[in-house]
Amino acid sequence: xxDTTPAPSRPLPQADEISQEFFDGAMEGRLMLMKCGxxxxxxxxSRRHCDVCLSDQTEWVQASGRxxxxxxxxxxxxxxxGFQTPYNVAFVELDEGVRLPTNITGIANEAIRVGMPVVVDxxxxxxxxxxxxxxx
Amino acid sequence: MGGEEPRAQMREPMTMEMYHASRWIVEPxxxxxxxxxxxxxxxxxxxxxxxxxxxxxxPVYVLGMGQGHPGDPLRAGSDWETETGAKIAARxxxxxxxxxxxxMTQLQLYDCYTYTVxxxxxxxxxxxxxxxxxxxxxxxxxxxxxxxxxxxxxxLSGYYMWGMTPLSEAVIQGRGQGGxxxxxxxxxxxxxxxxxxxxxGALILSPNRS
Numbered sequence: 001x002x003d004t005t006p007a008p009s010r011p012l013p014q015a016d017e018i019s020q021e022f023f024d025g026a027m028e029g030r031l032m033l034m035k036c037g038x039x040x041x042x043x044x045x046s047r048r049h050c051d052v053c054l055s056d057q058t059e060w061v062q063a064s065g066r067x068x069x070x071x072x073x074x075x076x077x078x079x080x081x082g083f084q085t086p087y088n089v090a091f092v093e094l095d096e097g098v099r100l101p102t103n104i105t106g107i108a109n110e111a112i113r114v115g116m117p118v119v120v121d122x123x124x125x126x127x128x129x130x131x132x133x134x135x136x
Numbered sequence: 137m138g139g140e141e142p143r144a145q146m147r148e149p150m151t152m153e154m155y156h157a158s159r160w161i162v163e164p165x166x167x168x169x170x171x172x173x174x175x176x177x178x179x180x181x182x183x184x185x186x187x188x189x190x191x192x193x194x195p196v197y198v199l200g201m202g203q204g205h206p207g208d209p210l211r212a213g214s215d216w217e218t219e220t221g222a223k224i225a226a227r228x229x230x231x232x233x234x235x236x237x238x239x240m241t242q243l244q245l246y247d248c249y250t251y252t253v254x255x256x257x258x259x260x261x262x263x264x265x266x267x268x269x270x271x272x273x274x275x276x277x278x279x280x281x282x283x284x285x286x287x288x289x290x291x292l293s294g295y296y297m298w299g300m301t302p303l304s305e306a307v308i309q310g311r312g313q314g315g316x317x318x319x320x321x322x323x324x325x326x327x328x329x330x331x332x333x334x335x336x337g338a339l340i341l342s343p344n345r346s
Contacts, residue, residue, distance in 0.1 A: 076159065098211055
């Protein structure tokens, strides 16, 4: 290993036809949720069929970007060289009622609490943006 | 409890100091809260009670079975992290066997993490929700305790063969072949989980046919 070896970059998600609108919205700072065209249930992550009514009809709606920390853990095991440990992994329950796996930003891991109100905080890369959340 | 199972991977007695000194994997879980990685195989032969009586090994009878599959809705209102499919399975398995938690003489519980045992004890009604920790603090799950559990070390200390870890030990105990670690085996509750606590199955096994 020489000093000039660049740090390995973290793997980033690639949109597919089911998630394209989610990632298109993310690039523009809009948190988009797939909504069932049959029964209205939100589908997160986006998927072809509704897990409530099995409909394949869909529409997309913009979420408020607000929620609360439902649960979290602190990762100490390093599974990929692109991630620096320790880092937090949290489930945020959005005001719209679905739960998103994400990271909490702008606060020490020790200060994260279940029930803490949070707001979306976009983590922008060249071709993709990821919804993280910071204390509201 | 793996010390009395000669095939267990972890046989050194563990102290609280060793537990707390083990490194974090995902806080709040230490390395010693997590199940093992094992290579191996387990097979169980299932047959009618009539045929089983003619076989070489002593049979173990299924007195009840139950399942509960809450899935993973990731929606507000779901409490699947703290109330698992075991709660649904408990109703079926106990009612089929005509038994309840207080009748169980030993437990073979799926223990992918230490927490899984606590939430399972709560869901089967051995104690109230949220009281799993204080319930086990007196050592009742250990050798000679009032509720011997995972007598072969389970997945945490014995070996990780998915749901076959509790099932294989339940059969060994049901046959009375546990040797030094044999515990009262009249009614053995044996459980398994799948997904991230999304699926749950249960058996009550016994050396007696009813």
